[in-house]
Amino acid sequence: MRNDSRQILFLGLSASCISFLYFLSLVIHLNFVVTVLLTAFCIRQLYVWMKKGLSNIAQEKSVHEGWYWAIMVIGVFLITNRTYYFAEKHGGYDAYAIWNYHAEMLAHQYSWKKLFLYTHFGHPDYPYCLPAFLGFFFRLFHDHYTVLIPFAFSFLITLCTPLLIYTELFKKNIVIAALILILFATDDYFLKQGVSQYADTLLAFFFLCAIICMQHYKENKKLIVLCAAFLGCCMWTKNEGSILSVIFVLFHARTIFSKHNFKYFLAGIIVPLLIITFFKVAYAPANDLISNQAASPYLKLFQAGRYKMIYDKLVVNLNTLFPVVKIGLMVYIIFCIVERKLPNKEFVMLLVCMGAYFMIYVFTPYDVAWHLNTSQDRLMHHLMPAMMYVLGLQFSRVQFVLSKQQSL
């Protein structure tokens, strides 16, 4: 793992650390100055822990260091120059209706519990990773810059996501790493979604971080702690994050629950899990998708029309919003058939995540067409960076295959 990857992981973890601590400070009515000092102390401790704890990881440095920075600067320039153009002043619909609104409420000690009074259109069951982080900074700046802070954070996450994939893939294959970075930097949908100020890109980023940490756990067991913490962050960001985390744990159960690794996993997940459980039990009402279910939701399993609508919308989204992922998927499947091997475990996991997401639409109490139109693309967006990383890892082997053939 490159040092730069660890810095990006540290940034992600720091953001969630701020969010968790600020939420707890609201719960126990902690003075804001004390909260700020405590947060600064915890982030410093996290930095020291990551610096010392992960110091034995082999420093991956390439002979192409000049190219590494040159391509990265081009990627950052492209993303910076293009992204602000897509951003709306108050974010997208869900930004001012949910995420930024929750942040405004959480910025005030005496009003944040009023969120739970909403019975309609409030979504008080949505986790607080993004709103609490924004609320912390709204309060820090005395309710100034409430338009710029959400944009700055969403832009940072939009930037960190492709950069993390790039730093991870560069040593394996310079061409694939550069290609993926440029594809992200020129993907209008990704950039637009990134600065919509929704929590979807943040969830996609945390899930990607968890997968990357698990890829490297053999270098240092403490990366399992980070992986578990990122799964906790996924759950704290959106309710869908819990689905992703459960599937992730199931797919890596042998590693996670092994005698030597479980204590590391527990160390990483325990604090986020306790806070999320406390939030869900003590404050959050039932999710609208569950509470609005009819008496026999299982009958929906046998309604073929629902599956057709979901599939049709999936095809439309793949063709219009995720054409690169579609081509990558097809090439990889052909790759597997030609090589007569099973697909990579992470790849199968992402397909299972997608399948689990689609079951939400099978059981939805709302009009299926409306629900698909308003959210399916965003659910696919959750998995898109992880899918690009996994495909990038697989295609990085092309270099190896070619050099092997040349030697023959």
Next chain:
Amino acid sequence: MKGIIIYILLFSAVIIAVLLHGAKIHQQQDDIDKMGVTLHKLDSILPVNSNISLKIINPKGDVYFWSRYVLAPRFVSLKYENNVYDTVLTIQDASLKDTIPTNRKLLWKNSDGQNNYLLTSSN
């Protein structure tokens, strides 16, 4: 961790993006801003910890979400019947005639050109 270059790169990019975005939105005034300019005049009347009801009559735009966003951290409920909260903010199409029930007192009134805003309480 010698990662100073990546931090410089990331934070330079964020600062530039924020400046570009700030310059872009500086002169922009969308419907939320129009409502914000009007409803911020209520700040002296409505304490930030107050709860109000919202009554919407033929409004222009998605006024429920805009108004609660603009009025945050005040709690804005869509329930206005049975005096759930005594103070009621009515938002209605500016072309309609103002509707104030006889048993209520008008506390404040304003308009942003597309909607009229009336704050009332019981007598």
